[in-house]
Amino acid sequence: MLKKNTKKAEPKKTTKPKATKNETKLDELQSTRERKNVxxxxxxxxxxxxxxxxxxxxxxxxxxxxxxxxxxxxAELPKRGGVFVQMEDEIASICAITGASLAGAxxxxxxxxxxFSLMQEGIGFAKITETPxxxxxxxxxxxxxxxxxxxxxxxxxxxxWGSHGDSPSIVLYPDSVKxxxxxxxxxxxxxxxxxxxxxxxxxxxxxxxxxxxxxxDMANVRVINRIKPTVPPHWYKHYxxxxxxxxxxxxxxxxxxxxVTGLTHDSHGFPTNKSSEAxxxxxxxxxxxxxxxxxxxxxxxxxxxDAKIAIFxxxxxxxxxxxxxxxxxxxxxxxxxLRPLTxxxxxxxxxxxxxxxxxxxxxxxxxxxxxxxxxxxLTKDKSDGNLIPIQRVNGQLITPNxxxxxxxxxx
Amino acid sequence: xxxxxxxxxxxYLRHDKKFPHVWCAGCSNGIVLGAIIRAIASxxxxxxxxxxxxxxxxxxxxxxxxxxxxxxxxxxxxxAYATGVKLHKPNLKVIVITGDGDCTAIGGNHLIHAARxxxxxxxxxxxxxxxxMTGGQCSPTTPHEAIATTAPYxxxxxxxxxxxxxxxxxxxxxxxTTAFHVLEMQGIMKDALEHPGxxxxxxVSACPVIFGRLNKKGGAPQMMKDFRDxxxxxxxxxxxxxxxxxxxxxxxxxxxxxxxxxxxxxxxLVERVKVKEADNG
Numbered sequence: 086m087l088k089k090n091t092k093k094a095e096p097k098k099t100t101k102p103k104a105t106k107n108e109t110k111l112d113e114l115q116s117t118r119e120r121k122n123v124x125x126x127x128x129x130x131x132x133x134x135x136x137x138x139x140x141x142x143x144x145x146x147x148x149x150x151x152x153x154x155x156x157x158x159x160a161e162l163p164k165r166g167g168v169f170v171q172m173e174d175e176i177a178s179i180c181a182i183t184g185a186s187l188a189g190a191x192x193x194x195x196x197x198x199x200x201f202s203l204m205q206e207g208i209g210f211a212k213i214t215e216t217p218x219x220x221x222x223x224x225x226x227x228x229x230x231x232x233x234x235x236x237x238x239x240x241x242x243x244x245x246w247g248s249h250g251d252s253p254s255i256v257l258y259p260d261s262v263k264x265x266x267x268x269x270x271x272x273x274x275x276x277x278x279x280x281x282x283x284x285x286x287x288x289x290x291x292x293x294x295x296x297x298x299x300x301x302d303m304a305n306v307r308v309i310n311r312i313k314p315t316v317p318p319h320w321y322k323h324y325x326x327x328x329x330x331x332x333x334x335x336x337x338x339x340x341x342x343x344x345v346t347g348l349t350h351d352s353h354g355f356p357t358n359k360s361s362e363a364x365x366x367x368x369x370x371x372x373x374x375x376x377x378x379x380x381x382x383x384x385x386x387x388x389x390x391d392a393k394i395a396i397f398x399x400x401x402x403x404x405x406x407x408x409x410x411x412x413x414x415x416x417x418x419x420x421x422x423l424r425p426l427t428x429x430x431x432x433x434x435x436x437x438x439x440x441x442x443x444x445x446x447x448x449x450x451x452x453x454x455x456x457x458x459x460x461x462x463l464t465k466d467k468s469d470g471n472l473i474p475i476q477r478v479n480g481q482l483i484t485p486n487x488x489x490x491x492x493x494x495x496x
Numbered sequence: 497x498x499x500x501x502x503x504x505x506x507x508y509l510r511h512d513k514k515f516p517h518v519w520c521a522g523c524s525n526g527i528v529l530g531a532i533i534r535a536i537a538s539x540x541x542x543x544x545x546x547x548x549x550x551x552x553x554x555x556x557x558x559x560x561x562x563x564x565x566x567x568x569x570x571x572x573x574x575x576a577y578a579t580g581v582k583l584h585k586p587n588l589k590v591i592v593i594t595g596d597g598d599c600t601a602i603g604g605n606h607l608i609h610a611a612r613x614x615x616x617x618x619x620x621x622x623x624x625x626x627x628x629m630t631g632g633q634c635s636p637t638t639p640h641e642a643i644a645t646t647a648p649y650x651x652x653x654x655x656x657x658x659x660x661x662x663x664x665x666x667x668x669x670x671x672x673t674t675a676f677h678v679l680e681m682q683g684i685m686k687d688a689l690e691h692p693g694x695x696x697x698x699x700v701s702a703c704p705v706i707f708g709r710l711n712k713k714g715g716a717p718q719m720m721k722d723f724r725d726x727x728x729x730x731x732x733x734x735x736x737x738x739x740x741x742x743x744x745x746x747x748x749x750x751x752x753x754x755x756x757x758x759x760x761x762x763x764x765l766v767e768r769v770k771v772k773e774a775d776n777g
Binding site for chain 1: 510512513514543544545547549559560563564565566567568569570573576577578579580581583584585587588605606609762765766769770773
């Protein structure tokens, strides 16, 4: 009831004139492929990134501030023969994209906090069954219904630990409209490559902010498709062991007739109660992330070469940090930024290197302390007073001046 | 190996490692599985084109035993997963195996919306009036005043009439049968498999070990006899006085109508949009 009211309270967002605009944009993006600078919202960038990555199935449920992704794909997917379906809730949405993926689709859904919470069981199912799919969570202020149109970075830990049971996660976090496009493609690619549910976290402001972007020509977009099995059906194992834990994936209707279950299973996909097979499966889920960490982790290191103070943050807060760094540098303060584009798996090595080289680390984030725990975990001296939080949970952003003030305090 | 005569169902079972099954002696699930397989065999459907999807519960363990494309999902969500499979590959026959708790309690929302869309899923709801796998808790179809482990003083809630629920939500094929009426069940399943639209078959079934024991139903053979004696075919309903119909299980095809199927609707939408795009471009 509350959620419904929230949505109704913002009719303007759902009734924006989009039809004609999308068609022009489609011309720009699809037909000519000579891409000009266009003014684009983060949510639009996600939608076009999904299309360019080859997403041909979207199931979703309206929720602020992610609804534009669904609206755009409802107009664009039918033009390309893809499927758009508005499901009865977010639980059904994650289930439908997982089912479609097992039938061979590249699938994606987009939601925000309340919907993301509802999807957690389904995300766990996609992970244990190693089914590629992407969940975009345009974060809003919580807990619960919270402030639907205000930014927060409160789902960083949920994106990793939200579903019950142990399971490693791949979570990407853009800081701009252009990067939203790029990381959507990367999320779809990683889902296909690693056969898992990849999560893309956006900040509400990035989802709704318009920036001028020039999207790349399709020739420069690298698209990864899942590996298909080449063995005859009776040789096929749905979870084949191999060195890099990247195994072929058959689809329903191709003659392989495999079994998929959310129960702990053996390499054929059949349920098992044997502890040896259970630990094999769990290790497989862990190793496919751990053994490929170099491929998964992406960080931006900004003016870190001579920095004595480092700022560690992601998403929109990193934009404020960059502005603060420019101001501080103008006053001669040596400060830099380390920004994870992949927040899970966490960039441990880069953070360790940062901790060796700087005297102070400032961690600004729009929550009551999530990223900072990871830095603390990697800080050798636990009593270290040189780890400085800036935390805000009132629906407002952390501004460059907030960060500058803290930089000056500690420098 | 004992010398077992080869039956048609053996051709459709997975021989590698998935037996014995988890069902108790006297359970109706095997009867339903047999009827499904014989209905599929009678239509000569290609098993590569069949996807069997289920949720959680005793009946939902069925897919692992059969040699189709199989998907054992989350509690209550089988219809939502099946919707994804069917929409991406509408040429596949998607059969959903579910129980009363799975489909009408936790999964009730997905049931009514799939019925409303009239998406071509074949939902076989094995109704044993109880949560069997978790040991006998009250479900939405546990009869009023029946005993369950979470209704030790008798169930104070009224029960769902799941067929009426499906009809009300817009299902285009709705039927009810019992585990006793195997040939009728097989025929209904065949009809459902050929019906272009959302189909729900309620199979009233016996859980003698839990529901039967809690409610003193007298064991599996007695429960089957009760299905025989306490059910009447739909065709006979009009000929009987109301007092003889009261409280009986009405069997037969309760609703069969042709209305636009969802995947077909979507395909025609795609065609329409593509034509419009071509005209514009």
